[in-house]
Amino acid sequence: MITFGPVPSRRLGRSLGVNNIPKKVCSYDCVYCQIGKTKLLSVERREFFKIDEILKEVSDKSRNSEYDYITFVPDGEPTLDINLGQEIKALKDLGKIAVITNASLLWVEGVREALHHADWVSVKLDAARKGTWKKIDRPHFSLSFEKVLEGILEFSKQFEGTLVTETMIISEFNDSEKDLVEIAKLLEKINPKTAYISVPTRPPAYSVKPASDETLDLAYVMISSRGIDVEILSKPEVGSFEIGDDPKKGILSITAVHPMRESDLKKALEDKGYDFSIVEELLQEKKLEVLEYGGVRFYRKR
Ligand code: SF4
Missing domain, CATH: 3.20.20.70 (Aldolase class I)
Structure with missing residues (x-):
């Protein structure tokens, strides 16, 4: 995308x-x-x-x-x-x-x-x-x-x-x-x-x-x-991320440019009525990776 x-x-x-x-x-x-x-x-x-x-x-x-x-x-x-x-x-x-x-x-x-x-x-x-x-x-x-x-x-x-x-x-x-x-x-x-x-x-x-x-x-x-x-x-941005109607595509398109904090990702999914299993699937499909920085988990497109 x-x-x-x-x-x-x-x-x-x-x-x-x-x-x-x-x-x-x-x-x-x-x-x-x-x-x-x-x-x-x-x-x-x-x-x-x-x-x-x-x-x-x-x-x-x-x-x-x-x-x-x-x-x-x-x-x-x-x-x-x-x-x-x-x-x-x-x-x-x-x-x-x-x-x-x-x-x-x-x-x-x-x-x-x-x-x-x-x-x-x-x-x-x-x-x-x-x-x-x-x-x-x-x-x-x-x-x-x-x-x-x-x-x-x-x-x-x-x-x-x-x-x-x-x-x-x-x-x-x-x-x-x-x-x-x-x-x-x-x-x-x-x-x-x-x-x-x-x-x-x-x-x-x-x-x-x-x-x-x-x-x-x-x-x-x-x-x-x-x-x-x-x-x-020096602080992260505040606000919601819009993942659209195809959550997998939406997550991958954002995280290709903006690695997302776990909390932001959960909120974006909840806003659309989805749960976190979509992220688990993307991890299993090796399309997404997890990174740690400053004690926070981030998700980035592989
Ligand atoms: S390496 Fe990354 S931060 Fe540097 S100019 Fe390229 S895209 Fe921007």
Whole structure:
């Protein structure tokens, strides 16, 4: 399934998700990625689904759903989809469009052009120093840090919608004072509407630890003192997940992108009158896996 949810989003309210990149194809292999290690590290922009297929699925799903945004937030990097601009333009009649991108391809004019049609864009900014970027985001070998930063700055000057940034802070990766100062300086140049600072709230791809609360507070002070609105996202989202009328498909489509807490999964099933045996079946069929993080059980599509 290309669409999922709607799901609760800490930044967007109710988000109707569009998974326009299947099977974890990404230009990064971030140490904290919640959907696992990157299976295909790539910077090649191409077609993953036919445009009509995406439009039909989103249009069908939108009819029975209440949402604030249609959000391109795939199982990989959304700007690798060569048709992204056309899809955004075509879907605008159905609601506001958000895109959550790792920003690694913003130096490509076609990517900036595609994103200009969106209403809300979130760009990743985990590092302002090359060594830190390589360590935390584990980029494709062909990417140049300088070009990635140029692309972000260029886009920030041109984009007329709402531009926000997201910075994940990981202990011993990008939480040194030097890293935080450089990130704050760069954010001042980008001047996003809001700079979101976050820590992993779902199981990360590699064995890493979130930054401490003290570090998050320090980052908050450093960035906000430069006149940027900052929000810290260190708690999970609150709200119900919509699994639709085919619960197995619904669970798999959400957990491909958002590993779900057991409590959220139980609630989503109860809302539709189903019990937890559906999850047991998916586990037996080896379509779902269980992960533990912070003392909580999560379910993720295998
Ligand atoms: S967090 Fe985003 S950019 Fe990083 S590896 Fe996962 S999907 Fe790719």
